Amino acid sequence: MLWPLFFLVTAIHAELCQPADAENAFKVRLSIKTALGDKAYAWDTNEEYLFKAMVAFSMRKVPNRETTEISHVLLCNVTQRVSFWFVVTDPSKKYTLPAMEVQSAIRMSRNRINNAFFLNDQTLEFLKIPSTLAPPSDPAVPIWIIVFGVIFCIVIVAITVLILSGIRQHRRNNDGPSEVEDAEDKCETTITVENGIPCDPLDTKDGCLNDAFVTEGERLTPL
Amino acid sequence: MEKTRPLWANPLQFVFACISYSVGLGNVWRFPYLCQMYGGGVASVVVSFFLSMYYNVINAWGFWYLFHSFQDPLPWSVCPLNSNHTGYDEECEKATSTQYFWYRKTLNISPSIQENGGVQWEPALCLILAWLMVYLCILRGTESTGKVVYFTALLPYCVLIIYLVRGLTLHGATNGLAYMFTPKLEQLANPRAWINAATQIFFSLGLGFGSLIAFASYNEPSNNCQRHAIIVSLINSFTSIFASIVTFSIYGFKATFNYENCLRKVILLLTNSFDLEDGFLTASNLEQVKTYLASTYPSKYSEVFPQIKNCSLESELNTAVQGTGLAFIVYTEAIKNMEVSQLWSVLYFFMLLMLGIGSMLGNTAAILTPLTDSKVISSHLPKEAISGLLCLISCAVGLVFTMDSGNYWFDIFNDYAATLSLLLIVLVETIAICYVYGLRRFESDLQSMTGRSLNWYWKVMWAGVSPLLIVSLFIFYLSDYFLMGTLQYQAWDASQGQLVTKDYPTYVLVFIGLLVASSTMCIPLVALGTFVMRHQRGDTAPLA
Numbered sequence: 211m212l213w214p215l216f217f218l219v220t221a222i223h224a225e226l227c228q229p230a231d232a233e234n235a236f237k238v239r240l241s242i243k244t245a246l247g248d249k250a251y252a253w254d255t256n257e258e259y260l261f262k263a264m265v266a267f268s269m270r271k272v273p274n275r276e277t278t279e280i281s282h283v284l285l286c287n288v289t290q291r292v293s294f295w296f297v298v299t300d301p302s303k304k305y306t307l308p309a310m311e312v313q314s315a316i317r318m319s320r321n322r323i324n325n326a327f328f329l330n331d332q333t334l335e336f337l338k339i340p341s342t343l344a345p346p347s348d349p350a351v352p353i354w355i356i357v358f359g360v361i362f363c364i365v366i367v368a369i370t371v372l373i374l375s376g377i378r379q380h381r382r383n384n385d386g387p388s389e390v391e392d393a394e395d396k397c398e399t400t401i402t403v404e405n406g407i408p409c410d411p412l413d414t415k416d417g418c419l420n421d422a423f424v425t426e427g428e429r430l431t432p433l
Numbered sequence: 434m435e436k437t438r439p440l441w442a443n444p445l446q447f448v449f450a451c452i453s454y455s456v457g458l459g460n461v462w463r464f465p466y467l468c469q470m471y472g473g474g475v476a477s478v479v480v481s482f483f484l485s486m487y488y489n490v491i492n493a494w495g496f497w498y499l500f501h502s503f504q505d506p507l508p509w510s511v512c513p514l515n516s517n518h519t520g521y522d523e524e525c526e527k528a529t530s531t532q533y534f535w536y537r538k539t540l541n542i543s544p545s546i547q548e549n550g551g552v553q554w555e556p557a558l559c560l561i562l563a564w565l566m567v568y569l570c571i572l573r574g575t576e577s578t579g580k581v582v583y584f585t586a587l588l589p590y591c592v593l594i595i596y597l598v599r600g601l602t603l604h605g606a607t608n609g610l611a612y613m614f615t616p617k618l619e620q621l622a623n624p625r626a627w628i629n630a631a632t633q634i635f636f637s638l639g640l641g642f643g644s645l646i647a648f649a650s651y652n653e654p655s656n657n658c659q660r661h662a663i664i665v666s667l668i669n670s671f672t673s674i675f676a677s678i679v680t681f682s683i684y685g686f687k688a689t690f691n692y693e694n695c696l697r698k699v700i701l702l703l704t705n706s707f708d709l710e711d712g713f714l715t716a717s718n719l720e721q722v723k724t725y726l727a728s729t730y731p732s733k734y735s736e737v738f739p740q741i742k743n744c745s746l747e748s749e750l751n752t753a754v755q756g757t758g759l760a761f762i763v764y765t766e767a768i769k770n771m772e773v774s775q776l777w778s779v780l781y782f783f784m785l786l787m788l789g790i791g792s793m794l795g796n797t798a799a800i801l802t803p804l805t806d807s808k809v810i811s812s813h814l815p816k817e818a819i820s821g822l823l824c825l826i827s828c829a830v831g832l833v834f835t836m837d838s839g840n841y842w843f844d845i846f847n848d849y850a851a852t853l854s855l856l857l858i859v860l861v862e863t864i865a866i867c868y869v870y871g872l873r874r875f876e877s878d879l880q881s882m883t884g885r886s887l888n889w890y891w892k893v894m895w896a897g898v899s900p901l902l903i904v905s906l907f908i909f910y911l912s913d914y915f916l917m918g919t920l921q922y923q924a925w926d927a928s929q930g931q932l933v934t935k936d937y938p939t940y941v942l943v944f945i946g947l948l949v950a951s952s953t954m955c956i957p958l959v960a961l962g963t964f965v966m967r968h969q970r971g972d973t974a975p976l977a
Binding site: 242243 | 496497499500501503504558559562565566568569572573577704705708709710711712815817
């Protein structure tokens, strides 16, 4: 006697969960082998039960839908892919909940659903439900400016040091030769003293420039 | 008292300077490109000046990428999101993320050469830093340059070796190497192959720029220049081949990666359309399954068919890019797929910078040496001020290349500033030394300086073979220019996400003409001027 009732219930269920035609139905696609490789689990009725539970859980977070039960979530057309369609019905099981509600509920709990199956947005796809992409983290000061600033300062400091030491050396060189170009007798550098007798100053390395001959030389021997 | 001319501290410094100068970016990007396609006094300074103006922009880009390599993830590996965070930026979707980063974030390129835009402050800062670096190195003349070139010559080799080891162990590297070593025999018959090879050697060794002359002028006269010439040439060629091996293993890795990605997309498409079991379709049974599906579900298959791309490893390997494209797009794309990509990126751009700065040192030496040698200028200003002024002027002109259309102007300089003029300069140099000055006199000079007599090989080469080769190259280039008609360039189209060919407007063509003319006309003009001056003076002294 209960059989006709049973058939009626399943018939209603079948009508509610219809792929493609029903506007409140969503197709789900899982790529378990791609995501997990060797550790992939088989998709069986227990996994389907878990899925129904996760969907019911997400619906419960929506205000006004806190009484959603697992039996309100219907799955149909499970293929080998693995892919299937699902709908969420209201407590009276007469009609399906509007797509917008289901969509916003799933979007909010997307992360929890993914984690329950060890999958991510690409391997557990809800077609028609776009995923929110995580915005890239933007630090307050871009990192490249920091590195740039460091290297810039180092280079400026090095240039200043080199220029200053160059100027100092130039000044020292200018003071040196200007003494030599004065009168000949001022061209003594260090007089080495050996046994109390001063050595010949002309033995020093640079020697003395005799100005009397310099200009003459230039006129007679052009390069 | 005369100040002695500064000398290299030891001959090794001279060799390293030449190596550092000649082993430049050209080895890393131009030679591998050419391998793939087919199984170069006042004029020199002008060419060097043009070169230094635009070459340092490459270093600026190198700095830019180097600074951006310190982020996780690398900024050119991910596309930025669009305004409402539902997907990626449109231009980035159409092109690849590396191309987007290069054309939009680095260059901010305009759609054509006429639209100038403003100077971008970020590349401008990097350019200023690049010039400061160069100034730091040439500040003290050979004293500082000599020490810097140890670094700039040896470090790129270290990095190349590290990259060689990494490159050869990458998945798919063998594909690239096999591709490199299989000669395309029909291309060997193409004269263009030989022309490009010759140009590459000219550019690579930096002949005609005066840099080698400048470096050599700081040598002791007794320096064994024959041996050094052979050493530098051999090392340069060896480096090009070495760099090619590294480049091609990375090419192979990138091509294999893209090919496998393409296959994966096709597999996903088929799996989803026909609801096949996940993991059933693999690369090996793809073809069989495709034929099976075509026969069993013909209507559905014909719907899906237009979206199925034909993935081919050959076509991935064939996408040749040269010049800035290779260094900044292809390499970065390969690097972003490696593990610890930040490290590889930093290493790579550091090497690029070393190479670039080494070459810049040569260029600036070519300009500075005649300037500091001339009594007129060096009596008024100290050498630091001359170098500083040169860097300042070049930097100011180089800011042009940081504008929105800067890359197009850069390509103009890259293609036209040096090619024709170089050939002419080298030709004139060879003829001047062999025929005007006299080969015998030159030979006796060498003998008195080095104590070694000239091998007959050099004499034959300098007097006969080289001028012939250069003249034929020259003729080929000219005929090529005239046959091509109006010149065209590649412009980046943001809406399509790819390069399109456009014609140069007239004022740009005029500018190109002026550019080529100014460097080539210098030689006859100066010769004419000198001749006229001597004629007026009535001096019979021989030409120095």
